[in-house]
Amino acid sequence: MSSISEIFGSMVFNDRVMRERLPKETYKALRKTMAEGKTLKPEVAGVVANAMKDWAIEKGATHYTHWFQPMTGITAEKHDSFISPTADGNVIMEFSGKELEKGEPDASSFPSGGLRATFEARGYTAWDPTSYAFIKEGTLCIPTVFCSYGGEALDKKTPLLRSMEAVNYQALRILKLFGNTQVRHVTTTVGAEQEYFLVDRDVFLKRKDLLYTGRTLFGTKPPKTQELDDHYFGSLKTRVKQYMKELNEELWKLGIMSKTEHNEAAPAQHELAPIYCNTNLATDHNQLIMDVMKKVAERCNMACLLHEKPFESVSGSGKHNNWSLSTDTGINLLEPGSSPHENAQFLLFLCAVIKAVDEHQDLLRISASSAGNDNRLGASEAPPAVISMFLGTELTEILEAIEKGSAYQGKEKVDMEIGVHTLPKFPRDNTDRNRTSPFAFTGNKFEFRMPGSNMSISCPNMILNTITADVLMEFADKLEAAEDFNAELNLLIRDTIKNHKRIIFNGNGYTDEWLDEAQKRGLLNLPTTPDALPHFIKEKNVELFAKHHIFTKAELHSRYEILLETYCKVVHIEANTMLEMAKKDIMPAVMKYIKFISETVASLKIALPEADRSAEEEILTKMTNSAGAFYKMTGKLESDISAIKEKNVPLQKACYLRDVIIKDMAELRQIADGMEEIMPSEYYPYPNYGDMLFSVI
Ligand code: ADP
Ligand code: MG
Numbered sequence: 001m002s003s004i005s006e007i008f009g010s011m012v013f014n015d016r017v018m019r020e021r022l023p024k025e026t027y028k029a030l031r032k033t034m035a036e037g038k039t040l041k042p043e044v045a046g047v048v049a050n051a052m053k054d055w056a057i058e059k060g061a062t063h064y065t066h067w068f069q070p071m072t073g074i075t076a077e078k079h080d081s082f083i084s085p086t087a088d089g090n091v092i093m094e095f096s097g098k099e100l101e102k103g104e105p106d107a108s109s110f111p112s113g114g115l116r117a118t119f120e121a122r123g124y125t126a127w128d129p130t131s132y133a134f135i136k137e138g139t140l141c142i143p144t145v146f147c148s149y150g151g152e153a154l155d156k157k158t159p160l161l162r163s164m165e166a167v168n169y170q171a172l173r174i175l176k177l178f179g180n181t182q183v184r185h186v187t188t189t190v191g192a193e194q195e196y197f198l199v200d201r202d203v204f205l206k207r208k209d210l211l212y213t214g215r216t217l218f219g220t221k222p223p224k225t226q227e228l229d230d231h232y233f234g235s236l237k238t239r240v241k242q243y244m245k246e247l248n249e250e251l252w253k254l255g256i257m258s259k260t261e262h263n264e265a266a267p268a269q270h271e272l273a274p275i276y277c278n279t280n281l282a283t284d285h286n287q288l289i290m291d292v293m294k295k296v297a298e299r300c301n302m303a304c305l306l307h308e309k310p311f312e313s314v315s316g317s318g319k320h321n322n323w324s325l326s327t328d329t330g331i332n333l334l335e336p337g338s339s340p341h342e343n344a345q346f347l348l349f350l351c352a353v354i355k356a357v358d359e360h361q362d363l364l365r366i367s368a369s370s371a372g373n374d375n376r377l378g379a380s381e382a383p384p385a386v387i388s389m390f391l392g393t394e395l396t397e398i399l400e401a402i403e404k405g406s407a408y409q410g411k412e413k414v415d416m417e418i419g420v421h422t423l424p425k426f427p428r429d430n431t432d433r434n435r436t437s438p439f440a441f442t443g444n445k446f447e448f449r450m451p452g453s454n455m456s457i458s459c460p461n462m463i464l465n466t467i468t469a470d471v472l473m474e475f476a477d478k479l480e481a482a483e484d485f486n487a488e489l490n491l492l493i494r495d496t497i498k499n500h501k502r503i504i505f506n507g508n509g510y511t512d513e514w515l516d517e518a519q520k521r522g523l524l525n526l527p528t529t530p531d532a533l534p535h536f537i538k539e540k541n542v543e544l545f546a547k548h549h550i551f552t553k554a555e556l557h558s559r560y561e562i563l564l565e566t567y568c569k570v571v572h573i574e575a576n577t578m579l580e581m582a583k584k585d586i587m588p589a590v591m592k593y594i595k596f597i598s599e600t601v602a603s604l605k606i607a608l609p610e611a612d613r614s615a616e617e618e619i620l621t622k623m624t625n626s627a628g629a630f631y632k633m634t635g636k637l638e639s640d641i642s643a644i645k646e647k648n649v650p651l652q653k654a655c656y657l658r659d660v661i662i663k664d665m666a667e668l669r670q671i672a673d674g675m676e677e678i679m680p681s682e683y684y685p686y687p688n689y690g691d692m693l694f695s696v697i
């Protein structure tokens with residue numbers, strides 16, 4: 001194998017390649033575009049396209065595609081080959097600036113939430129030069145945004161880029177007020193830790209529920225799952241190790257800095273963490289990571305499960321979104337500094353995030369909402385559906401001292417006058433260890449733990465950027481207008497702590513006491529997706545997104561529709577899958593087993609007195625009773641499913657699915673799982689939980 005430094009980024013048209021292959025002037029023009037978000041001149045685009053094509057062909061690529069992120073949550077690509085006919089009947093390899101910059105996929109099958117109907121039927125893709133092109137499976141992939149002809153966003157990248165622009169603009173205003181004039185750009189940074197399960201492919205293919213829905217809809221708990229905590233950070237099994245090796249190599253080729261890998265809490269559960277980078281790139285990378293994870297698993301005869309809750313009563317999978325703000329001069333704005341001046345700036349940014357999270361709990365909750373994640377949030381191993389912030393004891397005490405204007409009674413006694421005194425050093429490690437908080441400060445960044453493993457991180461980050469930009473804007477307005485900057489700054493920080501400290505909670509977020517306490521504090525508790533989504537289109541949010549040019553009202557409504565529709569489709573498919581499994585496989589298996597026991601009982605009747613047949617008869621009674629209940633419940637689910645089509649209003653339909661269908665599904669599962677416990681494995685039609693969770697050895 002070649003060395004890591006040789007393979008790293010070998011499939012990326014990155015800065016090094018650009019510098020090598022582009023004429024100096026073209027390179028400079030492209031860098032300027034990338035840094036400032038300007039549009040490229042057509043002749044420059046033509047030169048870049050040609051160099052890209054030559055490079056890609058040398059690497060064995062034959063096709064190119066505009067790689068985009070429609071509202072399906074996964075990526076889309078339509079491949080075109082480079083070949084172009086010549087007059088003499090031959091072909092040449094061509095790729096023009098126009099083809100690089102703009103594409104027109106037949107986009108009518110992508111969700112638009114009514115946007116395309118209202119405006120223009122077709123959509124187009126446009127090159128995002130801030131994310132590098134790369135080669136995947138012989139195809140040159142060009143990261144693009146996807147919009148309608150009227151310019152309305154139909155994808156997940158466009159609003160993210162807009163939000164990065166908004167936060168850049170407002171953060172620069174603040175930095176300027178602190179006398180920071182060298183900084184030209186502020187970007188948000190993200191490192192997304194990805195959790196996943198690996199199961200053997202043969203076992204996976206035998207489970208219709210995994211195949212159709214990504215999670216098990218039936219299945220009783222095996223004798224052992226994670227009770228012994230022996231999986232977490234445990235030594236890696238050979239097959240898993242091989243998988244991670246191949247995965248890393250593929251990711252490194254794509255320039256993705258996959259760094260950490262370890263076993264997670266549940267059996268068969270693992271985690272991958274890349275080194276953080278700017279949010280746009282981190283989002284593209286996370287989409288690629290999920291894609292490559294599945295493909296490499298296939299190659300290793302395994303299946304990679306990215307669903308948030310593939311197995312009941314076993315930990316689910318999340319995506320920990322580590323987020324911070326960073327300047328082009330290399331300063332992390334959420335890193336406490338060493339001078340009073342730096343500290344004041346840090347506290348202001350910290351307070352901005354505190355206020356943003358408290359004021360927009362609804363939006364953060366929405367950014368982690370999906371049918372899949374509803375199974376995980378609030379379950380014992382995942383953050384609750386209530387948003388709160390963990391700051392750690394030291395930092396919380398410092399904020400309390402600031403609020404009261406009193407001395408901080410830490411290791412050294414410090415009178416906290418902002419801008420005059422330095423912050424006491426608080427140990428970073430202590431800030432990092434509350435795993436029950438949905439939103440934790442971990443020393444120099446925030447870790448948002450609510451998003452599900454299967455989601456794009458685009459929406460959570462677009463929300464984080466937007467709500468932070470909004471508060472920074474308010475702060476900048478006040479500070480710019482202030483006669484005495486320091487006095488206004490002190491007031492601003494103090495008021496923010498006072499008004500928003502209810503969002504800070506350092507205790508155990510998994511307990512019921514916390515939910516009661518959260519209610520007393522007036523924090524929002526939105527347990528399910530249909531509870532959360534209607535908040536998206538509230539007037540305050542319409543205004544917020546419009547103010548920062550993230551979404552127009554029409555765009556926002558279209559997102560809302562798409563999210564609701566997706567929720568409904570997912571639950572509907574799960575219900576249909578359950579019905580099929582119940583009718584086609586489970587019920588016939590149950591009948592076979594009942595036939596076997598009743599024949600046993602009948603033959604025993606001849607041979608044994610009643611008292612000696614009690615075990616067999618008891619099993620028979622249990623099974624026939626359960627079979628009856630199962631049959632009845634299957635019928636109820638079926639008729640409730642057929643009533644779905646009568647619900648025409650999307651929200652009403654989503655609520656019906658949640659309140660009626662999901663309840664039916666839970667009841668049906670309970671009966672089936674009860675029967676699975678009694679039935680011999682040879683009669684049960686699917687691999688069981690033990691077979692799945694311990695299939696990779
Ligand atoms: P852990 O949370 O397991 O203790 P780390 O704190 O080292 O691990 O990092 C977790 C993730 O946070 C990694 O993906 C890392 O790259 C990312 N991260 C570290 N610093 C930042 C930052 N300033 N901005 C965004 N992400 C960051
Ligand atoms: Mg972490």
